[in-house]
Amino acid sequence: MLTDATEKTPPTRGSAAERLQAMLAELRQWLPAETLVTHPQELRAYECDGLPAYRRVPGAVVIPTTEDQVKRILAAAHRHRVPVVARGAGTGLSGGALPDPDGIVLSMARFNRILSIDPVNRIARVQPGVRNLAISEAAAPHGLYYAPDPSSQIACSIGGNVAENAGGVHCLKYGLTVHNVQGLRVVTPDGETLTLGGEALDTPGYDLLALLHGSEGMLGVIVEITVKLLPRPEDVAVLLAAFAALPAAADAVAGIIGAGIVPAGLEMMDNPAIRAAEDFVHAGYPVDAAAILLVELDGTTESVEAQARRVRELLQRHGATRVDTARDPQTRARFWAGRKSAFPAVGRISPDYYCMDGTIPRRRLAEVLQGIARLSREFGLAVVNVFHAGDGNLHPLILYDAAKPGELERAERFGTRILELCVQAGGTITGEHGVGVEKLDAMCVQFAPAELERFHAVKQVFDPEGLLNPGKAVPSLHRCAELGAMHVHGGALPHPELPRF
Amino acid sequence: MAEAAIARLRERVREAAATGTALEIVGGGTKRFYGRSVYGEPLHTTGLSGIVHHEPSELFVTVLGGTALAQLEARLAETGQMLAFEPPHFGAAATVGGMVAAGLSGPRRPWAGAVRDHLLGVRVLDGTGQLLHFGGEVMKNVAGYDLFRPMAGALGTLGVLVEVTLKLVPLPAQTETRALALDQAQMRSTLERLWRSPQPVTATWYDGEILYVRLAGEAPDVAAAARRLGGERLPDDTALWQDVREQRLPWFHDPRPLWRLSVPPAAPQIPLPGDWAEEWSGAQRWLLSDSDAESVRRAAASAGGHATLFRGDPGEDEVFQPLAAPVLHLHRRLKAIFDPHGVFNPGRLYAGL
Ligand SMILES: Cc1cc2nc3c(=O)[nH]c(=O)nc-3n(C[C@H](O)[C@H](O)[C@H](O)COP(=O)(O)OP(=O)(O)OC[C@H]3O[C@@H](n4cnc5c(N)ncnc54)[C@H](O)[C@@H]3O)c2cc1C
Numbered sequence: 001m002l003t004d005a006t007e008k009t010p011p012t013r014g015s016a017a018e019r020l021q022a023m024l025a026e027l028r029q030w031l032p033a034e035t036l037v038t039h040p041q042e043l044r045a046y047e048c049d050g051l052p053a054y055r056r057v058p059g060a061v062v063i064p065t066t067e068d069q070v071k072r073i074l075a076a077a078h079r080h081r082v083p084v085v086a087r088g089a090g091t092g093l094s095g096g097a098l099p100d101p102d103g104i105v106l107s108m109a110r111f112n113r114i115l116s117i118d119p120v121n122r123i124a125r126v127q128p129g130v131r132n133l134a135i136s137e138a139a140a141p142h143g144l145y146y147a148p149d150p151s152s153q154i155a156c157s158i159g160g161n162v163a164e165n166a167g168g169v170h171c172l173k174y175g176l177t178v179h180n181v182q183g184l185r186v187v188t189p190d191g192e193t194l195t196l197g198g199e200a201l202d203t204p205g206y207d208l209l210a211l212l213h214g215s216e217g218m219l220g221v222i223v224e225i226t227v228k229l230l231p232r233p234e235d236v237a238v239l240l241a242a243f244a245a246l247p248a249a250a251d252a253v254a255g256i257i258g259a260g261i262v263p264a265g266l267e268m269m270d271n272p273a274i275r276a277a278e279d280f281v282h283a284g285y286p287v288d289a290a291a292i293l294l295v296e297l298d299g300t301t302e303s304v305e306a307q308a309r310r311v312r313e314l315l316q317r318h319g320a321t322r323v324d325t326a327r328d329p330q331t332r333a334r335f336w337a338g339r340k341s342a343f344p345a346v347g348r349i350s351p352d353y354y355c356m357d358g359t360i361p362r363r364r365l366a367e368v369l370q371g372i373a374r375l376s377r378e379f380g381l382a383v384v385n386v387f388h389a390g391d392g393n394l395h396p397l398i399l400y401d402a403a404k405p406g407e408l409e410r411a412e413r414f415g416t417r418i419l420e421l422c423v424q425a426g427g428t429i430t431g432e433h434g435v436g437v438e439k440l441d442a443m444c445v446q447f448a449p450a451e452l453e454r455f456h457a458v459k460q461v462f463d464p465e466g467l468l469n470p471g472k473a474v475p476s477l478h479r480c481a482e483l484g485a486m487h488v489h490g491g492a493l494p495h496p497e498l499p500r501f
Numbered sequence: 502m503a504e505a506a507i508a509r510l511r512e513r514v515r516e517a518a519a520t521g522t523a524l525e526i527v528g529g530g531t532k533r534f535y536g537r538s539v540y541g542e543p544l545h546t547t548g549l550s551g552i553v554h555h556e557p558s559e560l561f562v563t564v565l566g567g568t569a570l571a572q573l574e575a576r577l578a579e580t581g582q583m584l585a586f587e588p589p590h591f592g593a594a595a596t597v598g599g600m601v602a603a604g605l606s607g608p609r610r611p612w613a614g615a616v617r618d619h620l621l622g623v624r625v626l627d628g629t630g631q632l633l634h635f636g637g638e639v640m641k642n643v644a645g646y647d648l649f650r651p652m653a654g655a656l657g658t659l660g661v662l663v664e665v666t667l668k669l670v671p672l673p674a675q676t677e678t679r680a681l682a683l684d685q686a687q688m689r690s691t692l693e694r695l696w697r698s699p700q701p702v703t704a705t706w707y708d709g710e711i712l713y714v715r716l717a718g719e720a721p722d723v724a725a726a727a728r729r730l731g732g733e734r735l736p737d738d739t740a741l742w743q744d745v746r747e748q749r750l751p752w753f754h755d756p757r758p759l760w761r762l763s764v765p766p767a768a769p770q771i772p773l774p775g776d777w778a779e780e781w782s783g784a785q786r787w788l789l790s791d792s793d794a795e796s797v798r799r800a801a802a803s804a805g806g807h808a809t810l811f812r813g814d815p816g817e818d819e820v821f822q823p824l825a826a827p828v829l830h831l832h833r834r835l836k837a838i839f840d841p842h843g844v845f846n847p848g849r850l851y852a853g854l
Contacts, residue, residue, distance in 0.1 A: 120693055120767040143697065165643045176641060178650070179618050192827045199765040200806035201610065201784045204821035205850070206659075206832055207617055210650035214643040231699040258558030260581055260671030299699075302721035359639040361559055391640040431641035439644070446644050451633055454838060458646050461834040474645065 016102035058099030075191035088160030094436025128159025147174035165214030183226030233298035250365035252318035266390030280345035283338035350399035358422030359431035444480035529594025566598025604654025608704035628840030678738035758813025764806035
């Protein structure tokens with residue numbers, strides 16, 4: 001154990017690398033050996049998250065097991081001014097957990113216990129490294145589940161979900177992570193613990209709980225989470241509708257919601273996505289369709305049937321060429337299988353793909369999808385669309401080959417143009433994957449300097465030394481100025497008549 | 502028109518910032534009883550009135566902050582929509598900005614979410630007179646820190662809500678309220694059963710004798726749930742739930758201080774003297790009591806929640822449960838980002854904030 005005297009050693013001067021070494025020397029005195037990873041071979045495993053286009057080998061990885069260790073590690077990092085990048089499961093798609101070569105990765109992987117399940121109050125207290133799906137599995141014997149279900153739910157951690165404010169197929173009806181978390185324990189960069197919210201439905205003061213959601217590991221390290229659990233619905237139906245044209249499918253989405261029906265999930269796939277998925281998992285999708293919609297309805301058996309009738313009618317009225325309904329669990333699973341494996345399916349047809357995450361108002365779906373198709377021709381790169389249509393959250397997958405010189409850059413430029421399109425349509429550059437390192441430039445398009453300044457000020461409040469995940473999530477004003485990116489105001493670009501490349 | 506009104510507000514705020522004048526932001530003035538007293542020149546938002554954008558096929562509405570809440574709700578009802586959190590008005594003059602700032606949610610809250618859960622974006626005038634835009638119109642948006650949801654419940658201490666965008670939900674197809682004569686123990690076990698199973702409950706009220714349960718949703722679900730629940734059907738339930746929401750029921754007519762305890766729904770009976778009533782399946786409990794603040798807060802905390810002196814004179818004390826030191830510290834510093842000169846509603850949420 002470390003004595004107080006050592007913990008109070010004055011901050012080391014010297015280069016970033018020297019400060020890191022000094023901090024590690026200090027950690028070695030009290031951290032169990034298996035908690036610290038420094039072997040170059042092992043460090044490689046942490047060089048990227050789910051966005052492999054960005055890679056950096058961290059200076060070291062620390063894998064603590066207790067909150068007290070987290071506090072002392074952060075305090076040491078604070079004293080030595082060493083950057084800390086928190087990491088959950090590393091499935092993030094924006095480079096949020098990309099390491100700093102002169103910093104440590106703080107892996108929360110061993111915080112993997114479900115601390116309590118309280119079925120009577122319908123909450124569970126869990127550690128941040130618990131996998132998303134594990135919560136629903138643990139709650140299942142009580143007839144309860146945790147609603148937000150990112151496609152990555154078998155792997156991603158609940159701490160990462162909070163840090164990204166993750167969404168999923170069922171978020172249309174049941175909300176995002178921020179709507180399903182009631183409490184957090186957070187360790188701040190100077191080693192303080194904050195308790196935000198808890199067992200009651202609300203908490204006094206400013207809504208710091210909301211502020212921490214989607215904060216991408218920039219404001220504090222989440223060490224405990226109280227999530228809401230919901231009763232499992234009695235019955236579920238999934239409708240699969242085929243369309244001969246994409247705009248018709250897009251209109252059907254607006255039609256369903258406009259009719260006052262909020263399905264549990266409402267997803268769309270375009271023809272290339274249908275083909276890729278069908279090839280991969282043989283879900284029985286209509287491979288000739290221009291688009292399919294998957295509509296999930298839940299409730300009592302009677303209401304599911306009533307809603308299914310109405311939705312079928314709406315789909316047909318909007319030009320669906322075929323509507324199939326799955327009532328039994330096997331068929332439902334088959335309908336979803338294609339959607340759920342769409343990303344890996346696309347991975348089979350293209351050496352690389354780049355997943356975008358813009359969100360737009362539903363009524364602009366058809367128009368923005370057409371815009372993306374136009375850009376696809378312009379950039380000479382194919383696009384596959386598979387996305388959360390109900391809440392307007394697009395996931396265009398840009399296909400490219402990193403081995404071909406210049407293709408990655410072309411894909412990135414194409415992606416930026418898609419995000420601009422989303423902002424112009426009144427939407428946002430990221431619906432659920434976060435900014436990370438990937439969308440820093442796009443942030444300059446969405447926000448004016450005044451708002452960006454406030455974001456930096458918030459960071460200052462929580463992390464005055466800028467040690468938590470430095471350089472992520474919010475671009476410097478300087479970067480935006482350099483980029484000359486035009487902040488899109490009120491959905492209108494300056495000089496829209498000028499062609500832009 | 503709105504732009505001119507915003508420009509006038511901005512001028513007032515700049516002046517106040519320059520001269521160190523405190524401003525009390527006033528919408529309809531219907532919730533002035535809530536929170537600590539503020540001494541400041543009134544800054545009226547009622548010039549900012551109107552629905553900016555509402556397209557029924559999209560589940561959102563953008564409204565200027567000074568718009569009458571009643572006007573908004575009437576418009577939504579015409580298109581078969583509503584604010585899911587069923588906010589209390591506490592007077593005909595209530596404005597949408599005030600409703601968001603107060604952050605109070607009505608009977609439907611535990612099932613549908615709170616104000617903050619339905620806030621999608623804000624335009625806010627900060628304490629230096631700068632207009633800032635956070636969030637937007639879409640349901641999913643994780644670009645930048647979430648600085649819009651924290652505006653809900655901040656009681657105007659971070660800025661003037663010039664415009665807000667709120668998520669909407671369709672009106673339920675069918676609504677029915679059942680009345681069940683139950684003692685405490687029966688009430689608790691009934692609520693627990695309802696809470697743990699997928700029932701279409703959207704409100705509960707219990708004042709010690711009768712448990713009222715509102716069911717709403719698809720017609721067959723409501724009918725089935727009503728059969729299972731038993732009790733008697735209330736012929737016309739609209740008035741009951743409005744009176745619960747607006748605290749117009751005779752139960753609330755009492756000279757004693759009114760405490761709001763926010764606790765886990767299944768928390769056992771809280772050992773404090775006074776009269777109890779409860780909503781939100783047990784998660785929101787009302788207490789009329791002369792107990793001292795310290796005891797009420799301690800009891801609320803040990804039940805897993807917190808207490809607010811909802812109506813009554815706090816004197817120099819806090820109205821809301823005091824914050825832990827590091828959390829209060831963050832509050833002060835966040836306040837300073839938005840209102841560095843301490844112009845807006847000083848002390849309304851917490852002393853010194
Ligand atoms: C195939 C695939 C499908 C996906 N589908 C979806 C989807 O449907 N919806 C969706 O929203 N996302 C999706 N994602 C993205 C990703 O799974 C989510 O962003 C997820 O929330 C990340 O969790 P993680 O544990 O992997 O976090 P990581 O990638 O490890 O980290 C993500 C961010 O959170 C921070 N962080 C992690 N843990 C903590 C902590 N304890 N305290 C503070 N900060 C922390 C990190 O610093 C980083 O900034 C998908 C990813 C893949 C690969």
